[in-house]
Amino acid sequence: MHKILKDDFFERSTLSVAHELLGKYLCRKRGRGVEAFMITEVEAYDGPHDRASHASRGKTARNAPMFGGAGVWYVYLVYGMHWMLNIVTGGEDYPAAVLIRGIEGIEGPARLTKALGVGKRFNGKQASRAVGLWIEDRGERVPASRIARTPRIGVDYAGEWAKKPYRFMISERSERRGRSERRRKNFLSLL
DNA sequence: ACGATGATGAAC
DNA sequence: TTCATCATCGTA
Numbered sequence: 001m002h003k004i005l006k007d008d009f010f011e012r013s014t015l016s017v018a019h020e021l022l023g024k025y026l027c028r029k030r031g032r033g034v035e036a037f038m039i040t041e042v043e044a045y046d047g048p049h050d051r052a053s054h055a056s057r058g059k060t061a062r063n064a065p066m067f068g069g070a071g072v073w074y075v076y077l078v079y080g081m082h083w084m085l086n087i088v089t090g091g092e093d094y095p096a097a098v099l100i101r102g103i104e105g106i107e108g109p110a111r112l113t114k115a116l117g118v119g120k121r122f123n124g125k126q127a128s129r130a131v132g133l134w135i136e137d138r139g140e141r142v143p144a145s146r147i148a149r150t151p152r153i154g155v156d157y158a159g160e161w162a163k164k165p166y167r168f169m170i171s172e173r174s175e176r177r178g179r180s181e182r183r184r185k186n187f188l189s190l191l
Numbered sequence: 192a193c194g195a196t197g198a199t200g201a202a203c
Numbered sequence: 204t205t206c207a208t209c210a211t212c213g214t215a
Contacts, residue, residue, distance in 0.1 A: 080197030082211050110211050154210055
């Protein structure tokens, strides 16, 4: 069962959408082929008062997609070099979106956009097969016991909002973690 | 721990 | 018209 997610899936509470996006598939059509990756990590940016959200300073040319209808891509550049991929949630005029931070085999919001060739041309476009970038429900369910919630990454400036557990991820089994990744983690923990 | 690298938004 | 600030990543 490969069911393309429509507006109605995204036109709901941002936290629900974020939670339920885990286990869904991010799909990209390039040339004749379609690549599909399970979504493993997301963050919710919820409403005009969320100080970690671009929308917290009101509507601007950049964040306009967040204020529009649900199911639309919001793609923007950070640090002058990285594209971030978000899907707009909630109703019209309620600014909210879910940032896709990781997919199967590719951790990191900038890495996945690079790997899939996602850039600003998707900004403001409805997620759909016609556009070449969409999300599918393939009937796989992630057990609640494997879903972890933590505060969002890189939003320390956001005061109380920085502490909210708006990051959702599929927790990995430590046995399956490769030696190199474990070494890298140990190394980073020294910093 | 830091530099790369450029758009954005706010101050002036 | 500047200027500080980034929803990051790779390298040391």
